Amino acid sequence: MRAYTGHYELQTYGRGLENLVVTDTRVAEIDGNRGRLLYRGYPVEQLAEACSFEEVAYLVLHGELPGRDEAAAWTEELKRWRKPPAEAFAALARIPSNAHPLAIYRTMLTIAACHIPEAERTDLEAQWRRPARILSWSAALAAGAIRHLHGEQPLPARDELGFAANFLAQALGREPDEDQARAFEVSMIVQAEHGLHAAAFAALIVISTGADLGSAVLAGMGALSGIRHGGANQLAFENLARLHDPGHARRWAREKLAQRYRFPGFGHRIYKCPDPRVRVLEPYAKRLLETNDLSDRWHTYAALREEVEGALSEKGIYANVDGITGLIYHPLGLPASAFPIPFCLAIETGWMAHCLEYLPSGKMIEPGAVCLLD
Secondary structure, three states: OEEEOOOOOOEEEOOOOOOOOOOOOOOEEEEOOOOEEEEOOEEHHHHHHHOOHHHHHHHHHHOOOOOHHHHHHHHHHHHHOOOOOHHHHHHHHHOOOOOOHHHHHHHHHHHHHOOOOOOOOOOHHHHHOOHHHHHHHHHHHHHHHHHHOOOOOOOOOOOOOOHHHHHHHHHHOOOOOHHHHHHHHHHHHHOOOOOOOHHHHHHHHHHHOOOOHHHHHHHHHHHHOOOOOOOHHHHHHHHHHOOOOHHHHHHHHHHHHHOOOOOOOEOOOOOOOOOHHHHHHHHHHHHHHHHOOOHHHHHHHHHHHHHHHHHHHHHOOOEOOHHHHHHHHHHHOOOHHHOHHHHHHHHHHHHHHHHHHHOOOOOOOOOOOOOOOO
């Protein structure tokens, strides 16, 4: 870390901007020492138990849980935008099926963004009309990107289904049962917001320039494509899938620990204690695996977690949310290469909330750099 006293106020800084505060927020509170995550003051555990994703998205964006009339209006607004422009789906014909799903998804959303009504308007009132459109278009396009991996055509929305269940139906070509839909919905709830991580900050920088909200979301998606950021859930599951049983997991973990290997799905820049999102999701993952005759995979995960945390918890390294979500996505039938997509779909809610919170009085973000030349 360095301290600098030139044209700027005294501050410490590092190459990753660790501990540098760029703004204040009311969207979420993350306590990495006590393992607490609150959206607008509500513990994520409480929201996961009692709310739908639609309600949580409204809370994150607007600051309060919706009342009955607000919830009905918000749900109808989300359903109204479930059919993105046909031009976005037409692009699939020119995209290789072996392209990364997140790149396919981002490309389609870029094309859809060219058809956003009021695209030239970036006043605050126009920006606030965009979150429902972006969320619903994103869900349909994400499902289409997943189907493209298997050479399958996009499917129409099912308006009788909620947001999470409809996404699964469009992505998988079948209606999920109640347990499947709820497990996936809870995974989206606990990943809907997580402060100013790299992708959220990228979105915030773009919105600060006077760009529209869709452009900010696309910037966040670009940041999320980095393997250090959005791809850890895929890597964590692929590691686990190579392990045959709990004994194999323990031997492999000990070997890798001796090599000082950095385990995908373990450790977090903020949490130095158990990740609260893992606590919420583990029971859902265990149940899904058991009902799909995949109990061995759960026991293998538990053995791997015990070995890694047993060796590294004194350093503040525990299983994180990326290590558990694949154990929900896999039994649902989502391909491992597509695991970053539902993470992106959920967390863009938080990106938009931070952008809309910043807009009324925020300046364009232009940090300085210290020249080290003599």
